[in-house]
Amino acid sequence: MYDFIFKPFNEMTEADYKTIGFKSGLEIHQQLLTEKKLFCRCPAGKYSKEYDAEILRHMRPTLSEMGVYDGTALMEFKTKKNIIYHIKRETVCTYEMDDTPPFLINEEALDIAIGIGLLYNCNTVDELHIARKQYLDGSIPTGFQRTAIYALDGWIPYKDRKIKIVQMSIEEDSCREVSDIGHERVYLTDRLGMPLIETVTEPAMKTPQEAAEVAWQCSKLVRSTHKVRRGMGAAREDVNVSVEGGTRVEIKGVSQISMIPVLTYNEAMRQWNLLRLREELKKRGITNETFKAEDFDVTNLLKKVNYAPLKNAVDTGMKICAVVLKGFKDLLHWQTQTDTYFSKEISDRVRVIACLTNIPNIIHSDSKSDTITSSDWQKIKKFANANDDDTMVIVWGSNEDAKTAVNEIIIRAKEATIGIPSETRQALSDGTNGFERILPGADRMYPDTDLPPKKITKERLERIKAWLPEQFWKRIEWYNKLGIPKDIIEELSISRYAELFKKAVNEWKVNPTTAAVLLIQYPKRLKKTEYLIEWLNEDMFESVLKNLADNKIPVDSLFTTFKTVAELGTFTGEVVLNPASDKEIDDAIVKAQADYSKMKIINPEKKNKLLMGMIMKKLRGKVSAKDIAQRIGFAKGVK
Amino acid sequence: MDEINLEEFKGYRGAALNTLHKFNSPVWSDVEIITEDGNYKGLVLPRSETADEFHIVLKMPIGYNIGIAAEKIKEINIFGRREAKYKIPEKDFPFDPKKPNVKLLGTGGTIASRLDYRTGAVIPAFSPGELYGSVPELADICNLDTEKLYGVFSENMGPEQWIGLAEAIGREIEKGVQGIVIGHGTDTMHHTAAVLSFMVQDSPIPIVMVGSQRSSDRPSSDAALNLIHSVTTAAKSDIAEVMVCMFGPTSDLYGLLHRGTRVRKMHSSYRSTFRTIGDIPIATVSREKITPLREDYKRRRNDNSVKVNAVFDDRVAIVYYYPNMKPDMIDSLIDNGYKGIVIAGTGLGHVNKPLYPALKRAKENGVAVYMTVQTLWGYVQMYVYDTGRDMMELGVIPAANMLPEVAFVKLGWALGQTDDLQKVKEIMLTPIAGEITEREPSNGYLIYQGGLPEVEDFIKQYRK
Known part of the structure; x- marks a missing residue:
C-alpha cells in the first residue's frame, strides 16, 4: 500500500493526493478590529518591541475539568523553562500580567465575532461559557487562554460544494515570542489579550491547493465586514493535515495563505514517509515490542575530539551521551520532507524538550556530513558493543538536559514503530515544518471561574444583522448576472462600498459596470497619481454616483470629475463643468475639420479617430463623446 | 415536581430542570440534544446555582462548554453516563528519618x-x-x-x-x-x-x-x-x-x-x-x-x-472614620454591648468633634476605645493638635503604630483575658510580637511612585 513515492511539489497531481488519502482542514485565527483588548481595557493593535519592565514566571500543569492531566502540559513541564515577559506600560496592564482578574468581555468584539459567525451560516450559542485552555509554553502568562465557543455548524461555499464550519470561538491573542534559548524563553506582551476569533473547518480539502483556496474564501468573508484587522500577523492559519493511515497533525501559525500548499504538501510527505519508515522497520523486525535502544556516557571516550560542537561540550564540562538504536542503520537519513530527514524529528524533540537549542544538538552515524572521525565512531561502537546494523546518536548537554535528551531520542525513535505522533508543528519559511509540541486534547479545558456565563439574546442577534454585509458569494452571483467585468467582481464583493453599489444600480439606475469601475478601479488610478486614497469616503462616491445618475456628469469625464471631488474632498456644483452649447460644438467640429484638411495624412482610414481626438481635446468634460461621434458619423468608434 | 431528585440535576431549576427531567437526562449524561437550530453532542454538566434557569450546560467533545436554551430543545438522546472525577493524583508522602x-x-x-x-x-x-x-x-x-x-x-x-x-x-x-x-x-x-x-x-x-x-x-x-x-x-x-x-x-x-x-x-x-x-x-x-x-x-x-493563651472576646469592632461621621455609629456599638472599639482615625489619629459625646458615653459605659491611623504607616500622635488631647481626655487611648486590624484582634484577645480596662490597657500597650515598635526605620515606608525616572530605571533593572 505504501509503494507510492512522493514526487516534487509541482509534479503532484490530484490523483496522487487521492492515492495517499490527503485530507486537510483549517483553523483560522483572525484578529478583530476593536479599540480595546478582550478582557481588559488596554488599547489593541499597538505593537512595539520596546519595554519598561520584565517579569519571570514558571508554568505547572494542572488538572482539567474532567480531572485529567493533559499530555502537552506534562511535556511542557519537563522542559522547565524560565519564562520572561517584556512589559510595556502603554499596552499591558496588570490583567495581562495575571495580577488582576478579567474584566467583562469586550462587547464590541463579541458583536463582530457573532456577526462573522452569522456570515458563515452558523448557529450562535444561546449562552457563552468562557473556558480556560491551557498553554504551558508560557505564551500566555496565566498559563491558559480565555476562549469560548460562540457559534457552531456553519458552512462556506467552495467550488460546487459546501465546506462545513465546525465551530467558532472568540479568544484572547497570545504573546509574541522573542527568543527561546536553552532554559529561557522570552515573550513580548503587546499582542497579548487582543480579541481573536478561531474558525474551524472540517477536514474537507483534498489537495494542498484546495486548502489554500478555502483559506482565501474564509479570508474574503471576514474582510467583507471591514471589522477585522489586516496586515502581518492579523490572520494566522493552523492547518491540519493527515494522510490515509496517518494522524491529524497541526501546522501552527501560517501567516501567508500562499504558503499553505507547499506546507501541506511537505507535511503529507512527512506522514507518508513516516508510514513507509514504519513498514521498513517492520521488515527489519523492529516493532513497538521488539524495539531496543541503549545509552552510554561517552564523555571520557571523546575527551580529545576535534569536532567543534563536541570539543566545546568537553571544554565546558558537559556530559556526552551515546544512544544506540538497534537495527536502525541508515534510518536517521530516511527522508521525511523536502531535504529533511528522520534525524530532524529527533533533533527537534531534543531542542524543544531537553532545551538543547544550539544546533547541531545531535550527531549520528548515518550522517553523510563531517562530524567526528570514523575512528571515534569505532571507539564508541566498540564501547557500546554496537553492531553494523545499529545507528548511534550522540547528544551533549548539562547532566540533567543530557538525561532528558537521551530519553527523548529513545521515545521518538520508538514512536517510529507506531507511525506518526500526534503533534503540533511549526511552519518554517522553506515550506517544511518542525516539531512544536505534542497535540493537546480536550483534557486541557477548564471552565473560567472568574467570569459568569453570558446569555446571547435574540435582540442582540437582530442588532448585529442590521450592520452585517450581504454574504459575498451572493453578491458575486448577482454581479455575474449584471455582467460586471470579471476582474472587478471579487474585489467589489467584499468592498466596503458594495452596499452603495447596490443602491446605485437598483435605486439610482446607474450602469453597473460604470458604478463598479468607479468604486473599484478609480481609486487605484487615483493612487497612481499619488493621491492618498485613505481620504476617500462614502459621501464622495455617493455624490458622484448620484450626479451621474442625474446625467449631470458626462460618462467620459467621470474620472476627471471623481478626481476633482477627491481633491476638493466634497462634491460642489462647480465640479460638473457647464455642458457645451450646440454652437460651441459646431464651432469645434468646423475648426477640427479645417485643421485636419491642413494636415499631411499618412493613414486616411483613421480620419474620424483623429477628428474625435481633436474635438474632444477641446470639449472634454463638457460633452459626451458619444454625442460628438454621432455628429461626425463615427458612431462605432465610441461605446 | 417533588419526585425530582435535585442532586441528580445539580444546580438546575425552573425550565432547564423541567426539560432535563422530562427527557430523563440527569447531569453527567452523555447526550445528543436535538433543537430547533441544530443538534449538539456532549455531556450534561451541573450548573452553577447562581446562573439563570433557562439554559443547559453541555460539555462538547472538544472540551468547550456551551449553554443551550431549554425552550428550544425538542429531544435528548442519551448514550450513557460519564462523571468527572476531579482528583489530584494522590501519592503517599515519602518519609525520610533524616528530614525535619x-x-x-x-x-x-x-x-x-x-x-x-x-x-x-x-x-x-x-x-x-x-x-x-x-x-x-x-x-x-x-x-x-x-x-x-x-x-x-x-x-x-x-x-x-x-x-x-x-x-x-x-x-x-x-x-x-x-x-x-x-x-x-x-x-x-x-x-x-x-x-x-x-x-x-x-x-x-x-x-x-x-x-x-x-x-x-x-x-x-x-x-x-x-x-x-x-x-x-x-x-x-x-x-x-x-x-x-x-x-x-x-x-x-x-x-x-x-x-x-x-x-x-x-x-x-x-x-x-x-x-x-x-x-x-x-x-x-x-x-x-x-x-x-x-x-x-x-x-x-x-x-x-x-x-x-487562646482567648477572644468578639465584642470588638473597627470604626473607619470618614468626614461627617455621625455619633450614632459609636452609639450603636455601645448600645449593642460592644466592649472595645478600634478607631482608624485620619492623619495622626483624629475624628470630628460631633463624635466626642459618643466617645464620652463609651468611656462611661466601660468600652475600651483605641486610636490607630488609617494612613497605616506612621504613629498615632495625639499631642500635636488640641483635638487629639481632647480625645484622650475622653478616654481614647493612642495605640502607637499598631495597624488597625492588629489593634482590633489584640483588643479582642485582651478583653478575652480581663474586663479590667487598666489591665487591658497594659496588655494593649506592651509590645508582644513587634506590633508596636519603638522606632520606624527610614526604609520602613517605601511606596515607590511610578513615572519617576529613577523608579522606572529600578523597575527596568529588577524583575518585580
Whole structure:
C-alpha cells in the first residue's frame, strides 16, 4: 500500500493526493478590529518591541475539568523553562500580567465575532461559557487562554460544494515570542489579550491547493465586514493535515495563505514517509515490542575530539551521551520532507524538550556530513558493543538536559514503530515544518471561574444583522448576472462600498459596470497619481454616483470629475463643468475639420479617430463623446 | 415536581430542570440534544446555582462548554453516563528519618483548590497525598503531615477558628514537630497572623502562614512556589515566630517572610500583595535558602515548650472614620454591648468633634476605645493638635503604630483575658510580637511612585 513515492511539489497531481488519502482542514485565527483588548481595557493593535519592565514566571500543569492531566502540559513541564515577559506600560496592564482578574468581555468584539459567525451560516450559542485552555509554553502568562465557543455548524461555499464550519470561538491573542534559548524563553506582551476569533473547518480539502483556496474564501468573508484587522500577523492559519493511515497533525501559525500548499504538501510527505519508515522497520523486525535502544556516557571516550560542537561540550564540562538504536542503520537519513530527514524529528524533540537549542544538538552515524572521525565512531561502537546494523546518536548537554535528551531520542525513535505522533508543528519559511509540541486534547479545558456565563439574546442577534454585509458569494452571483467585468467582481464583493453599489444600480439606475469601475478601479488610478486614497469616503462616491445618475456628469469625464471631488474632498456644483452649447460644438467640429484638411495624412482610414481626438481635446468634460461621434458619423468608434 | 431528585440535576431549576427531567437526562449524561437550530453532542454538566434557569450546560467533545436554551430543545438522546472525577493524583508522602518533620494545618483558601459546581467557583481541596501529587518538590524538603482543621474561605475565619488553630499549634509543638505551616485564604491572613502572634507566644519553632493569590487550578499559580517557600522556612529556618510567607515580587523569584503583626494585604489581586508596614520583613526565602534581612528575630529552640493563651472576646469592632461621621455609629456599638472599639482615625489619629459625646458615653459605659491611623504607616500622635488631647481626655487611648486590624484582634484577645480596662490597657500597650515598635526605620515606608525616572530605571533593572 505504501509503494507510492512522493514526487516534487509541482509534479503532484490530484490523483496522487487521492492515492495517499490527503485530507486537510483549517483553523483560522483572525484578529478583530476593536479599540480595546478582550478582557481588559488596554488599547489593541499597538505593537512595539520596546519595554519598561520584565517579569519571570514558571508554568505547572494542572488538572482539567474532567480531572485529567493533559499530555502537552506534562511535556511542557519537563522542559522547565524560565519564562520572561517584556512589559510595556502603554499596552499591558496588570490583567495581562495575571495580577488582576478579567474584566467583562469586550462587547464590541463579541458583536463582530457573532456577526462573522452569522456570515458563515452558523448557529450562535444561546449562552457563552468562557473556558480556560491551557498553554504551558508560557505564551500566555496565566498559563491558559480565555476562549469560548460562540457559534457552531456553519458552512462556506467552495467550488460546487459546501465546506462545513465546525465551530467558532472568540479568544484572547497570545504573546509574541522573542527568543527561546536553552532554559529561557522570552515573550513580548503587546499582542497579548487582543480579541481573536478561531474558525474551524472540517477536514474537507483534498489537495494542498484546495486548502489554500478555502483559506482565501474564509479570508474574503471576514474582510467583507471591514471589522477585522489586516496586515502581518492579523490572520494566522493552523492547518491540519493527515494522510490515509496517518494522524491529524497541526501546522501552527501560517501567516501567508500562499504558503499553505507547499506546507501541506511537505507535511503529507512527512506522514507518508513516516508510514513507509514504519513498514521498513517492520521488515527489519523492529516493532513497538521488539524495539531496543541503549545509552552510554561517552564523555571520557571523546575527551580529545576535534569536532567543534563536541570539543566545546568537553571544554565546558558537559556530559556526552551515546544512544544506540538497534537495527536502525541508515534510518536517521530516511527522508521525511523536502531535504529533511528522520534525524530532524529527533533533533527537534531534543531542542524543544531537553532545551538543547544550539544546533547541531545531535550527531549520528548515518550522517553523510563531517562530524567526528570514523575512528571515534569505532571507539564508541566498540564501547557500546554496537553492531553494523545499529545507528548511534550522540547528544551533549548539562547532566540533567543530557538525561532528558537521551530519553527523548529513545521515545521518538520508538514512536517510529507506531507511525506518526500526534503533534503540533511549526511552519518554517522553506515550506517544511518542525516539531512544536505534542497535540493537546480536550483534557486541557477548564471552565473560567472568574467570569459568569453570558446569555446571547435574540435582540442582540437582530442588532448585529442590521450592520452585517450581504454574504459575498451572493453578491458575486448577482454581479455575474449584471455582467460586471470579471476582474472587478471579487474585489467589489467584499468592498466596503458594495452596499452603495447596490443602491446605485437598483435605486439610482446607474450602469453597473460604470458604478463598479468607479468604486473599484478609480481609486487605484487615483493612487497612481499619488493621491492618498485613505481620504476617500462614502459621501464622495455617493455624490458622484448620484450626479451621474442625474446625467449631470458626462460618462467620459467621470474620472476627471471623481478626481476633482477627491481633491476638493466634497462634491460642489462647480465640479460638473457647464455642458457645451450646440454652437460651441459646431464651432469645434468646423475648426477640427479645417485643421485636419491642413494636415499631411499618412493613414486616411483613421480620419474620424483623429477628428474625435481633436474635438474632444477641446470639449472634454463638457460633452459626451458619444454625442460628438454621432455628429461626425463615427458612431462605432465610441461605446 | 417533588419526585425530582435535585442532586441528580445539580444546580438546575425552573425550565432547564423541567426539560432535563422530562427527557430523563440527569447531569453527567452523555447526550445528543436535538433543537430547533441544530443538534449538539456532549455531556450534561451541573450548573452553577447562581446562573439563570433557562439554559443547559453541555460539555462538547472538544472540551468547550456551551449553554443551550431549554425552550428550544425538542429531544435528548442519551448514550450513557460519564462523571468527572476531579482528583489530584494522590501519592503517599515519602518519609525520610533524616528530614525535619513539618505539620501543615489547613484552614481553607486557594492554596489547594478544585472546582465547585454549585457556585462555579473554586473550593479548597487538601491532603498530604494530593499536595505531594501536585508539588512533589515538597518531599525534598521535609516529612510532611497535614491536618485539615477547617475548610473555610478566608473571610469566614473568626475567633472560633483562631482559637482552634492556636490550640492545634500548641499540640503540634508539644508533639515535637520542627515547623508548622498554616494554609490560609489570603484576605484575612494578616488578621489570623496577628492574633496567632498573641495567642501563641515563645514558640520554639517557625509558624508560617501561607496562601496563594492565583488558585492552584491555574498553571501560573503562585501556590506551589509559596508552599515550597513556606515549607522550607518551617523546616529549615531559625526564625521561631509567626510569619506570613508570600511572594516578594510578582515574578516567580523569592518569597518574603513578614512578621505576623506588621503584615498587611495591600492589593486585591497581585501576587506580591503582602507587605510589611512601617518596618522591613524578617527575611527572604527562595527554593535554595533563607536570607535574613534583620537580626532581631526570635531564634529556634530545641525544647517543646510554648505559651498558648487562646482567648477572644468578639465584642470588638473597627470604626473607619470618614468626614461627617455621625455619633450614632459609636452609639450603636455601645448600645449593642460592644466592649472595645478600634478607631482608624485620619492623619495622626483624629475624628470630628460631633463624635466626642459618643466617645464620652463609651468611656462611661466601660468600652475600651483605641486610636490607630488609617494612613497605616506612621504613629498615632495625639499631642500635636488640641483635638487629639481632647480625645484622650475622653478616654481614647493612642495605640502607637499598631495597624488597625492588629489593634482590633489584640483588643479582642485582651478583653478575652480581663474586663479590667487598666489591665487591658497594659496588655494593649506592651509590645508582644513587634506590633508596636519603638522606632520606624527610614526604609520602613517605601511606596515607590511610578513615572519617576529613577523608579522606572529600578523597575527596568529588577524583575518585580
